[in-house]
Amino acid sequence: MRGSLAAAYAWLDERFDLGALVEFARHKRVPVHRGSVFYYAGGVTAFLFLLQVGTGILLLMYYRVGTDASYESVRYITTKVPFGWLMRSVHSWGANLMVLFVLLHMLSVLFMKAYRKPRELTWLTGCALLGLSMAFGFSGYLLPWNELAYFATKVGTDIVGQVPLVGHWLLRLVRGGDEVTGATLSRFFGLHVAILPALLTSLMGVHLLFVQTQGMAGADRAKKTMAFFPNFLLRDAIFWLVVLNAVCALAVFFPWELGKKADALASAPTGIKPEWYFLSQYQFLKVLPGRIGPVAGELVGIAVIGAAGLVFALVPFWERLVPEGRRDRAVELFGWVSLAVLGAMTAWGYLS
Amino acid sequence: MSLLLALALLAAPAGADTCVKCHSTLEDKHALILRSFSRDIHKEKGLTCVSCHGGDSAKEDMSEAMDPEKGYVGVPSPAQVPEFCGKCHSSPAYMRRFNPSLPTDQQAKYRTSTHGIRLQAGDEVVATCASCHPAHSIRPAKDPTSSVYVKNVAETCARCHADTKKMAPYGIAVTQAADYRASVHGKALLERGDTSAPTCNTCHGNHGAVPPGVASIGMVCGSCHVGNMEFFKASPMAGPWERRGFHACATCHTAHGVQKPTSALLAGSGALCARCHKPGSKPLAVAASMKGGLDGLKAAYDGAEGSVRQAEEKGMDMAEARDALDGARMSMFQARTAVHAFSAEAVAKISEEGKGSADKASLAAREAVKDFRNRRLGLGLSTFVIAFLAGAVYLKVRELEEKD
Structure with a gap:
């Protein structure tokens, strides 16, 4: 068995240079x-x-x-x-x-x-x-x-x-x-x-x-x-x-x-609610007033959720704007605040 | 008083309704009429005081405004009320302008009612239009604040029919309203808010209100309980009961205090059938057989329902068992209806069908619970295999790490 496996490996290695892959791994x-x-x-x-x-x-x-x-x-x-x-x-x-x-x-x-x-x-x-x-x-x-x-x-x-x-x-x-x-x-x-x-x-x-x-x-x-x-x-x-x-x-x-x-x-x-991973966003939109100034509340909510997602995705780029000594703490603070907001809104959504 | 009226007229703007101008300055009763009328359906449709009372509201002089020659009729006596309202409400051409679907036969029906017949005979205490539709604050029957809204009808009728003093001269009992409230119909309408449940006028009619007689009571109940009536009419009981003057439905179920029927009405202590039929007689044997069929079906249904619920609590999909249960439930309704055929065979046939459906649901529930146990067993076995595999991989990792 070992012999046939080795033979198969050698056959493939000859054609696809598996050795390099194995070496990399x-x-x-x-x-x-x-x-x-x-x-x-x-x-x-x-x-x-x-x-x-x-x-x-x-x-x-x-x-x-x-x-x-x-x-x-x-x-x-x-x-x-x-x-x-x-x-x-x-x-x-x-x-x-x-x-x-x-x-x-x-x-x-x-x-x-x-x-x-x-x-x-x-x-x-x-x-x-x-x-x-x-x-x-x-x-x-x-x-x-x-x-x-x-x-x-x-x-x-x-x-x-x-x-x-x-x-x-x-x-x-x-x-x-x-x-x-x-x-x-x-x-x-x-x-x-x-x-x-x-x-x-x-x-x-x-x-x-x-x-x-x-x-x-x-x-x-x-x-x-x-x-x-x-x-x-x-x-x-x-x-x-x-x-x-x-x-x-x-x-x-x-x-x-x-x-x-x-x-x-x-x-x-x-009491219909979305799946848990959409619940925080849903709850946020639900608690917003019908109108915020001249704009529909839901529209403001969508803009805020979109902006928050963008800020999250662009962390590697905006963190460079923070002075180097405070960079780690700023990102950690951002992470914990995001987690707390998402967790609180999700819990609120479940309980309301 | 005259000074007040004179001052009111001077203060009022030209062209305003002089009825309103003057009556608003009078004592509370008149002010109340004006306040009430502001919500009246007639006011909403654009009618004014003169539309019903006649006269000329443009004239500032009281004698001119309330001139009988200008049609002024003032406050109608009870005997005049049907004619007074019927001026418009009996005219299809006139009523079409406001609500083409509103009937215009109320006055004609009223004349045929017990109320109307007594009024025509000179009894002015009986109900007229305004007794149920309070003058100056009339709302359409669909309005929940209306005195004739379906949920308010019993209260409106009870204002007179539950009044001992008012009913004493006629020798009419005053317990109907209380009986109705405690009945299956009253609870459905007044407690559960089921507006399709019957109220007083559903059985008695509204404008043509009469107590349904022996001949018509079966039809009255049968207008909703169609199956029961059909079975009863074809049953061996229909002929003898009619000859003896028994009410087809009320004899067993009572008229106003109808309670949810149970199989206990058929046999056992307090059974209704035993009130007339002798112990050991064939009719009582039929009644006992029907009770047995109904009870057997109910027990089978309850047992199956419990088993299905138990399987559902374990998360099993019991849709098909629920369909079978629905079939058994339908059979329960049909068997209870078939009781009115007073045939042991008819009830037994339906009960057996229902039991078959209940048994099917029970079997499905038992299979589901067995399936759930098998699933748990399968999970236990797979957990064992997975734990073994995970342990083996872990040992291999440890071996590799020790080599490192």
């Missing part, structure tokens, strides 16, 4: 310190993405898109297809955990200041990956065509309509008309299973290429390091196994509910 080091555990967040996110792709493909075998088929097919998947309930729940829980780990990964990068030169583009691609993950969540939420999904999409896309000048055009583009209908469902389906996977896979490739090319931040000046291959990768695998088990446990004990089929003529269920 052997020399890659990961810093070891008390915050090293956060390095695994990126790997777990990648694992969860693969889990989403796998369960998503299996769901696609039975899912049918359309106002008269989506809900019924998801019900069929959860009640009739062997292990369909597991695939659907793992897919839904996995999506939430993926957004959670993207956030965790980004926050650890922010607090470790790993976004600094020469890693500005790695940070920016990470921000774009966060946006794409949330878009994945939003588009996938509508696909079962249930009551909650319908109204969450209605409220979410209403916000798009508030954008000045192009708002109505954007709204029609997203919905495929003035209302959330079967046309919206088809668009979201296409977005969820074709456009977003292509974008996210490509961008993740670029992101990983940057990480591999530039190495881990601080690895060159760390007192203690660990080999990336195979030590770090094997430790990463342990986390993947733990996360896989956690997702399965969530699917068994808290299977994702399907609820009632969407009905455009029904009134919105009371």
Whole structure:
């Protein structure tokens, strides 16, 4: 066996110069310190993405898109297809955990200041990956065509309509008309299973290429390091196994509910709220007054949320404006204040 | 008084309504009329005092303004009220200008009502238009503040019909309003706010109000409880009851205090059937059989519902079981309705169908709970495998790190 593996390796090495790749992997080091555990967040996110792709493909075998088929097919998947309930729940829980780990990964990068030169583009691609993950969540939420999904999409896309000048055009583009209908469902389906996977896979490739090319931040000046291959990768695998088990446990004990089929003529269920990763923004928009001066309150809210997102994404660039001695503290303060505001608004949203 | 009137007329702007000008200076009763009238539907539609009372509101001189030759009729007596209101409300051509969908047969119906018949016989104590539609503060029936809004009708009727003094001369009981409030209908309307539930005028009519007689009470109840009426009419009870002058529905359910029926009405202590039928008789055996069918179905439904809820609490999708439960629930309604056919076979057939649906739901719930247990078992096994794998990888890492 060992002999045939070695022969296969030699055959490939002759053609693709695998030796250089192996040499590169052997020399890659990961810093070891008390915050090293956060390095695994990126790997777990990648694992969860693969889990989403796998369960998503299996769901696609039975899912049918359309106002008269989506809900019924998801019900069929959860009640009739062997292990369909597991695939659907793992897919839904996995999506939430993926957004959670993207956030965790980004926050650890922010607090470790790993976004600094020469890693500005790695940070920016990470921000774009966060946006794409949330878009994945939003588009996938509508696909079962249930009551909650319908109204969450209605409220979410209403916000798009508030954008000045192009708002109505954007709204029609997203919905495929003035209302959330079967046309919206088809668009979201296409977005969820074709456009977003292509974008996210490509961008993740670029992101990983940057990480591999530039190495881990601080690895060159760390007192203690660990080999990336195979030590770090094997430790990463342990986390993947733990996360896989956690997702399965969530699917068994808290299977994702399907609820009632969407009905455009029904009134919105009371206390309807978006997914947790949109809740802080939703709550912020909800508490704003109808008008702030001459401008609609919602419009001001969208501008503030957009500006906050931009400030977050541009950290590597604006932090240089802060005197060097205070730079670390300024970024940490920014990080903690952002976390506190997001946490408080999310908690408020849940409790209100 | 004359001085006050003279001063009021001098102070009033030219062209203003002199009825309002003068009456606003009079004692509280008149001021109240003016205040009330400001919200009256007639005022909203552009009518004024003279539209009903006649006279000439442009004249400042009282005798000219209230000149009978100019149609002034003043305050109508109770006997005059139907004619007074009917001047407009009985005229389709006139009423069409304001509300084409408003009926114009109220006065005609009123004449046929017990109230109207007594009024024509000279009894001026009975209800006329203004008794239910208070003059000068009339609101449309759809307005929740109206005295004839569906939720206020019982209170409006009770103003007279719950008054012992007023009802004593007629020998009419005064418990109807209280009975109604405690009834299944009253609770639905007044407590739950279900405006489709019946109130006084739903059964008695409004302008043509009469107590439904034996001949019509079945029809009255049957206008909503259609199935019950159809079964009863075809039942062996219909003929004998009609001959004996029994009310088709009220004999068992009472008229105003109708309570939610249970199977206990059929058999057991306090059963209604046993009031007339002898112990050991065939009709009582039929009643006991019907009770058995209803109780058996209810027990099967309750048991299945509990099992389905238990499975749902574990997060299992029970949509199909819920559909089966809905079927069993529908059978419960149908079986209760079929009781009015007084046929043990009819009730048994529906009850068995319902039990079949309930059993189907129970089976699905049991399967779901079993499935949930299997899921937990599967999770336990996979946790074991994953823990083993994670442990093995960890040991490998330790080995590698020790080598380093």
